[in-house]
Amino acid sequence: MDSNSPQPESTPVPPSSDPLTNQFTSLNDLAHELTSLQDLANRGSWLSIVDKVNRARSLSLLNTPHDHLTYLAYIALSLTKLRRFQEAQTELDSLDDFNSHHYRYETYPKIYHDRSGSMVPFSLRWLHALLPIKLGNRQEGLDRFYLLLDFVREKLNRNGNDESVKVWRKREVFVVNHIINQHLSNKELSVCIDLIDALISRGNLDPVLLSKLGYVQMQIGDLDGANVSFGKVEKIASESVENESGLRNLASRNKALVYLVGKDYLSAVREYDECIERDAMDYVAINNKAICLMYLRDLADSIKVLESSLERVPTVALNETLIVNLCSMYELAYVNHSDNKRTLNNWIARVAPDDFDSSCTRV
């Protein structure tokens, strides 16, 4: 019946090289031992990933161009997460220009058949802009981010298929977010507001974005503006059919912030308790509840809240900011706080993922 369909190539093709002519069911069809890499990443075992990539390279286990690129993306990401920025940069420096024909599917018709386009993982373009900033050259990095945004927008103008458009739209938001982050960390808050304004005008009425707008407004001191933004989120949450706890908690946490700013710490704690009831892993609610308890003069309970969260939900509670707050509380509560902090530090060393920045304990 299918006499017109193209016949598969007669030359044998290794199973992992082109996932699309095979009915793939596992990640390993996409790249060499991808499942293992992904698993290590989920566990935060970035050191192990560095080892694995180096081993695969030295044993020549990577056979296809996309395998090399995927492995490079993993090691560059790992080194960045481990704050070994120069090494990550070196990895990226080993590549040709991203637009080189070496990184295009059509250059290797024997492996990729009819596929065309760039096989560069987008994360590499992101790291290419981020690393100069991490290495101290903020202007270069910021320029690259703006250029990356142009690049993404150009891809959107080509009008690809639905899935392609969806993916590039996500990348557009991703890049704008990172540009906002840079301006945010440089305290250029008016610029952030303009960028968020632009996102909202393009139809991004995402409650998470609106909440973050509220946080920027609060940080500036524009409490009225923040209230308006939170009001929109509340409206979306109350109209939502699914009633998922994530959205509900987001609206609750916003409400708690408004109480906090009005110095009504008791009501804020009540809101945060509701959040924790709905989702025991809401570490933002847990952390902020502990902060409120401090302002209620209850240093003992604020410490208890944070310590117990480390016991019950370590995979989310083990967050550098939460630890910074806990250590500030130890410094206030105990004359011999270095003991408490050392105990904490030892526990962290046993349990934390490789990328955890333990300088936050100030031990």
Add this chain to the structure above:
Amino acid sequence: MSTPPATQSLAFRVMRLCRPSFHVDTPLLLDPSDLILGEDIFDDPLAATHLPSLIDTHLTNPIDSSDLSYRSRFLLQTPFDSFGLTGLLVLPQSFGAIYLGETFCSYISINNSSNFEVRDIVIKAEMQTERQRILLLDTSKAPVESIRASGRYDFIVEHDVKELGAHTLVCTALYSDGDGERKYLPQFFKFIVANPLSVRTKVRVVKETTYLEACIENHTKTNLYMDQVEFEPAPNWSAKILKADEHKSEDNSPSREILKPPVLVQSGGGIRNYLYQLSLSSLGSAQSNVLGKLQITWRTNLGEPGRLQTQQILGTPITPKEIELHVAEVPSAINLDRPFLVHLNLTNQTDRELGPFEVWMSQDDTLDEKAVMINGLQTLELSQLEAFGSTDFYLNLIATKLGVQKITGITVFDKSEKKTYAPLPDLEIFVDMH
């Protein structure tokens, strides 16, 4: 911070409790597709069909509490997770700068680091400035009964900062230690209060309106959100703020309802200008030139408020007019060489009797004949006016030239004080043919 000598069982520990801040960072979170796949792979229709579900099943499962992975430090849960502001709050990490107009707030904890209980603790916290010593807390009337070994007693103090310069938070505890000995522990925490703003003002009088320009400069290390800048006029003045016309963009975006651009004054030298139009609402008896003062309220992180008032702002002294002469009515048709009557009103704006007066038209320097002259007696006599009184009178004038002409130089002279007042401002009239 001073440390207590080793013989003390108690020690104060202090943490400044201004508002917390939001934690900001660069999240290193990714969409798995951006790591494991080529960026253009979805152009391939086969990939577009098969890959999304593969990725969903294997990579983006929702987290449940039994999941012991650190996936949330690696994968994006929602698109805006890459915007590094989660809402996590951080406690103030350093003492920071303290500015005039802010509220100083501090968590104070007294620790008993000894192995014995201490009893009858009288705690005092005071703020010592260059000029005074303010009591913030005093438990002498109800001493704390005891603090157990390794125990703590906590309190929070607040103080509105109203002075500049060196401040010392003085914390003292008077207690009975484990041996029953009465001990005294003083501890001192010093800080400096600086001026957050400077205000420069300029007063200008144009015609009879006074304009006040105020320029606010931010000397702090953070941006200041101007919550309110209000001019409070002195009793006999009223003020109106003048704003430039807003340049309204055509944009009808949904964000317009949310976003009113905030009034932010940049840190470290940024400025913002304000313009007020002032008018004398009534002539007070005092000839003061005090215009009023500016009340400024600003906010910093999470709405931390600050409030300052300027000194009284002085204007250029305006001598209030003792008499007011104005034109009540001029005939609508004025013809050449035909006499016409101008209705004038003279008011005594003082609280004492003035006059009697003479009214004439002053001679100007040109040799030309004046276009409009008094017809008849060149000087008009007016009787005395009582305090705040007024009188109406008519001047008989005649115009000798056609077209647009001016009635100039109508002058009032006080005969008893021998004082000539400034002439009536020129009045334009149109002189027609018969």
